[in-house]
Amino acid sequence: MTWLKSVTHTAMEKAAPSIDLEFAEKLREQFGTPLYILFEEVVAAKSSSWEAINQPVHLSYATKANPTLEVLRWFADRGWSLDVASEGELRAALTAGVSAADCRFHGNAKLQSELEFALGAGIGEIIADNMEELEMIASCVGGQTAMPRLALRVAPGVNPETNAKISTGGAASKFGFSWPEGEVIPAWELATELGLQPSGLHAHIGSQIIDLQASKESAETLGQIAAEVESRFPHALKSVNFGGGLGVANGVPSPKEYMLASLETFPRKDLEFGFEPGRSMVADAGKTLYSVAAIKRRQGKLLVSVDGGLSDNPRPALYGAKYDVEPLRKSAQTESADIFGRHCETDLLFEDIQVPTDLEIGDLLLVHGTGAYNATMASNYNRFPRPAQVFLRSSGEVQLIQRRETYQDMFAREILPR
Numbered sequence: 001m002t003w004l005k006s007v008t009h010t011a012m013e014k015a016a017p018s019i020d021l022e023f024a025e026k027l028r029e030q031f032g033t034p035l036y037i038l039f040e041e042v043v044a045a046k047s048s049s050w051e052a053i054n055q056p057v058h059l060s061y062a063t064k065a066n067p068t069l070e071v072l073r074w075f076a077d078r079g080w081s082l083d084v085a086s087e088g089e090l091r092a093a094l095t096a097g098v099s100a101a102d103c104r105f106h107g108n109a110k111l112q113s114e115l116e117f118a119l120g121a122g123i124g125e126i127i128a129d130n131m132e133e134l135e136m137i138a139s140c141v142g143g144q145t146a147m148p149r150l151a152l153r154v155a156p157g158v159n160p161e162t163n164a165k166i167s168t169g170g171a172a173s174k175f176g177f178s179w180p181e182g183e184v185i186p187a188w189e190l191a192t193e194l195g196l197q198p199s200g201l202h203a204h205i206g207s208q209i210i211d212l213q214a215s216k217e218s219a220e221t222l223g224q225i226a227a228e229v230e231s232r233f234p235h236a237l238k239s240v241n242f243g244g245g246l247g248v249a250n251g252v253p254s255p256k257e258y259m260l261a262s263l264e265t266f267p268r269k270d271l272e273f274g275f276e277p278g279r280s281m282v283a284d285a286g287k288t289l290y291s292v293a294a295i296k297r298r299q300g301k302l303l304v305s306v307d308g309g310l311s312d313n314p315r316p317a318l319y320g321a322k323y324d325v326e327p328l329r330k331s332a333q334t335e336s337a338d339i340f341g342r343h344c345e346t347d348l349l350f351e352d353i354q355v356p357t358d359l360e361i362g363d364l365l366l367v368h369g370t371g372a373y374n375a376t377m378a379s380n381y382n383r384f385p386r387p388a389q390v391f392l393r394s395s396g397e398v399q400l401i402q403r404r405e406t407y408q409d410m411f412a413r414e415i416l417p418r
């Protein structure tokens with residue numbers, strides 16, 4: 001099956017093309033719904049727009065946004081390194097054929113066993129988060145000759161305008177060494193004493209950022225930290241990473257504007273600079289196809305339930321996230337409906353969506369912008385099997401990259417004692 005003839009192309013930079021009803025029916029027939037659909041063309045367009053900055057920057061894909069093996073391999077093939085935040089994400093990268101040397105290890109509470117695994121695999125860089133972790137790394141490294149690059153994660157004390165649940169750079173943040181609390185220089189000292197040769201600074205102040213002011217403030221603070229490090233440890237600092245975080249919504253800054261806000265604010269130009277976007281790489285490239293499973297009218301309002309819900313997209317419940325929803329069967333007459341999932345909460349997914357007045361059970365709804373933090377956050381709540389994921393390649397080929405979970409998969413790790 002190919003998809004190229006079945007789409008309506010829009011500006012590829014901004015949004016994925018939409019698919020038509022006939023093609024969506026074929027996808028449902030072959031793969032079932034709910035179904036995650038990822039458009040390679042859009043991931044490629046997003047990557048190009050990050051790469052288009054006319055200066056050398058190190059680009060890492062934040063695995064957590066969509067850690068499907070084929071997606072990891074795709075970014076690695078393109079020359080991006082991978083930001084991994086757990087042993088599981090590192091193992092996913094390795095399983096996808098990515099070298100550990102091309103992975104950078106994050107996490108605010110890394111386990112000794114994870115550090116041992118990462119070091120044993122030959123991890124390229126560790127972004128250390130706390131004093132105890134520095135001691136753990138030193139104890140793991142022991143006689144090992146190849147010590148990876150070491151950066152310190154810093155909480156600069158900056159609060160971007162975003163949902164509090166994804167704001168990570170403030171003075172009260174659980175992440176990294178707090179600059180306002182005076183932890184950064186002692187951490188650099190300890191890392192040096194332990195022989196870990198720290199060489200990088202890293203700050204990721206949050207996600208869904210559309211406000212360049214916060215990025216500038218963070219870069220300015222990193223500049224102060226860099227100056228302090230330089231005065232105490234001349235020439236030790238080699239790299240600064242400004243994290244990920246670029247939001248997806250209408251009117252967000254371009255990747256270039258986003259990067260320049262940090263690069264132009266940071267006072268030094270003689271270091272290696274890096275970014276690690278996740279959401280902005282894949283969110284617009286993904287869509288979810290649902291079938292309508294129930295329709296009711298309550299107090300005049302149309303309530304539509306689809307065959308998925310918070311188990312395949314917990315973001316509306318977690319963050320009040322909003323999505324564009326497109327009914328694929330078109331109709332001259334539409335009305336507003338609230339779209340629910342079929343879980344045992346209210347599970348309100350999408351509010352005030354225009355749907356055909358004659359909407360029927362089995363009609364297909366396409367939800368745009370679900371490529372990030374959906375498949376990766378999916379669960380088996382209510383014993384729902386997690387959806388399949390297809391990759392629509394630029395060549396026109398439709399490739400299954402994650403099959404639908406089976407009930408056998410789900411029960412495989414459970415034990416009935418006696």
Ligand SMILES: Cc1ncc(COP(=O)(O)O)c(C=O)c1O
Pocket residue numbers: 062064065083106204206207208243244245246276277278279280
């Ligand atoms: C350290 C780090 N880097 C990068 C990212 C990616 O952020 P985003 O998906 O908003 O670009 C995250 C997200 O949690 C993160 O914690």
